[in-house]
Every structure is written in C-alpha cells, then in structure tokens.
Amino acid sequence: MPANALDISGLTVRHGDVLAVDGIDLRIGRGETVALLGPNGAGKSSTVSAVLGLLHPAAGTVRVLDRAPADAVRAGCVGAMLQHGGLPSEARVGEVLHLVRRSYPDPWPLEDLVATTGIGGLHARPAEALSGGQRQRVVLALALAGQPPLLLLDEPTSAMDVEGRRAFWTTMRELAARGTTVVFATHHLEEADAVADRVVVLAGGRVVADGSSAEVRSAVSGRTVRLSVTEDADLTALPGVLSAERQAGTAVLTTTDPEATLRVLLDRGIPLADLEVRGASLEDAVLTLTTGAAR
Numbered sequence: 001m002p003a004n005a006l007d008i009s010g011l012t013v014r015h016g017d018v019l020a021v022d023g024i025d026l027r028i029g030r031g032e033t034v035a036l037l038g039p040n041g042a043g044k045s046s047t048v049s050a051v052l053g054l055l056h057p058a059a060g061t062v063r064v065l066d067r068a069p070a071d072a073v074r075a076g077c078v079g080a081m082l083q084h085g086g087l088p089s090e091a092r093v094g095e096v097l098h099l100v101r102r103s104y105p106d107p108w109p110l111e112d113l114v115a116t117t118g119i120g121g122l123h124a125r126p127a128e129a130l131s132g133g134q135r136q137r138v139v140l141a142l143a144l145a146g147q148p149p150l151l152l153l154d155e156p157t158s159a160m161d162v163e164g165r166r167a168f169w170t171t172m173r174e175l176a177a178r179g180t181t182v183v184f185a186t187h188h189l190e191e192a193d194a195v196a197d198r199v200v201v202l203a204g205g206r207v208v209a210d211g212s213s214a215e216v217r218s219a220v221s222g223r224t225v226r227l228s229v230t231e232d233a234d235l236t237a238l239p240g241v242l243s244a245e246r247q248a249g250t251a252v253l254t255t256t257d258p259e260a261t262l263r264v265l266l267d268r269g270i271p272l273a274d275l276e277v278r279g280a281s282l283e284d285a286v287l288t289l290t291t292g293a294a295r
Ligand SMILES: Nc1ncnc2c1ncn2[C@@H]1O[C@H](COP(=O)(O)OP(=O)(O)OP(=O)(O)O)[C@@H](O)[C@H]1O
Pocket: 015, 016, 018, 019, 020, 021, 038, 039, 040, 041, 042, 043, 044, 045, 046, 047
C-alpha cells in the first residue's frame, strides 16, 4: 500500500496566460486531514483540479495513491466535491445516488450513506429543486458512494447552515478516524483550525506555509490586546505595539510584548476595562502570510 495519498512535485498549472500554480511540492500521507488555505485566486482549486486529472499541468507530476490522477479516479480511489460540481437538473436524487453507487464494486451501504450525509427525505426531489446546502449534501453523498480512501473537497460547506456544517465536519472526523485521507480547500479558517491536522497555505500559486495550525499561527509574531478606552486615552508610543486601532470605543493593539504594553497603559492611568489578550488566530496568520505574496 502506498505511504502517500498524494505526491505532488513541481506542479505548475496555467490557464492561458495566467500562472495559477507555480511549481508546488506537496506530500500528503494516508490518513491525514489537510486544509488548503489562501485568498481568492491563490491556486487551491487549480491544484485540486490537477489532482483529479481534470487539467494537464504545464509542468511537474501528480501521483494519487501511487497512480496517475485519471487512473486513481477511474479506480474509484478518489471522492470529490467541487465548487461547481453539477447534478443533472431533472434527475431525482434517489436515481442519481442509485446510478453512482452501482458503478462501484463496494458501495457505501445506502441507508448508512443517506443517514451520514443527512439527505433522508430528498430521494424524490429533482436536483434542480434542492437548496444550496441540500445540493452540497447530495454531492457529498455521491463523493462518498464508493467509500474512497481519498476525499478532495473544494469549499464543501460554503452553502451549508451552521447545523449542516457541524454535521459535515463530524462526518469528516469519523472518516478520518477510519483512515480516509481528507484534503479540503476552505475560506472558513475556524473550521480548518478545528478539523485539520495540517494546514497548507497557498498564495500566488505557491506554498507559503505548511504545518499544524499551531505551527502556522506561531509563525506570526504578535498578540492582540483589546480593551475599552475613552476617546482621550493616549495609545501612542506603546512598547511592543506594531499596530493600534480604535473601533467604537475599543482599542485593538497588536503587540510583541503584551506585558510591557499593559504596564505602560496602567502607568498612564488608562483602566484595563474589558481586557482581552489573545494569540494570533489562524485567520491573522493566514492574512499576514498571504498579504503581499499574492500576485
Ligand atoms: N478557467 C480559467 N481560466 C482562466 N484563469 C483561470 C481559470 N481558472 C482559474 N483561473 C485563474 O487562476 C488563478 C488561480 O485560481 P484558482 O481558482 O485555482 O484559485 P483559488 O485559490 O481556488 O481561488 P478561490 O478561493 O477564489 O476559489 C486565478 O488567478 C484565477 O483567476
């Protein structure tokens, strides 16, 4: 059995004149749950498309479970949810599910699949009559129908409500616990933080960070200090402070030395009302890492 679910070397993807992916190397081991993060246009979807064999790289190689992408897909090793994944509009959900399950040698048992993806009650519904979130759940069911060892998900929860998202990530955690490799692109950084054991940050078609969420967050120095302040509070020349903003009576300070900053605030007689000190969030880290890196 191959050790890696994905082996990407020097992957370069062009769409006409646009260099979407600029020579990335990425190895993802079996059973990992990996979030692909980065701003619009960073190259996440293009990478996913190359892994699915939907486009030809301009350079580099992609191996999926030690096979060429199209072979891996044909062998039923990959389940995918794409941003623009279509469903035949007039076909009923039950029919599509039946057809897709039938094409796999060892399909996911129907009742369990329906319960897991929360699509009970949608069987007789034509695809065109589904809400955005329902459609995403049906597409998930289709992606899981063959019990693939690798799941590739491009913004899978973008149309789901809070409950749908929670259920979705619970399913993903269960799949990961069973050894499924899950690779997902998202703009919901709190989901990546909670679910992924590794995050890969892309910007301008390159990998700008790769590690656990804690590692990526720690690459960004600075803590955020928030406190309620009056208009005349002097926030100038505070030690350690990289940036200071006021937002409707709240001061937001980014500082490399919260203790020194707070000591001087106290010396100036500024009360530490509603004080909150926190480390960089994944969102702060991704913003810092990708600002200026995108083309
Ligand atoms: N079919 C296409 N034709 C021309 N340019 C494209 C095409 N698809 C993507 N691009 C360009 O390639 C670059 C990378 O796009 P890609 O969709 O891979 O980024 P992304 O990180 O998935 O972005 P998003 O978060 O907005 O989905 C962008 O500059 C985009 O405009």
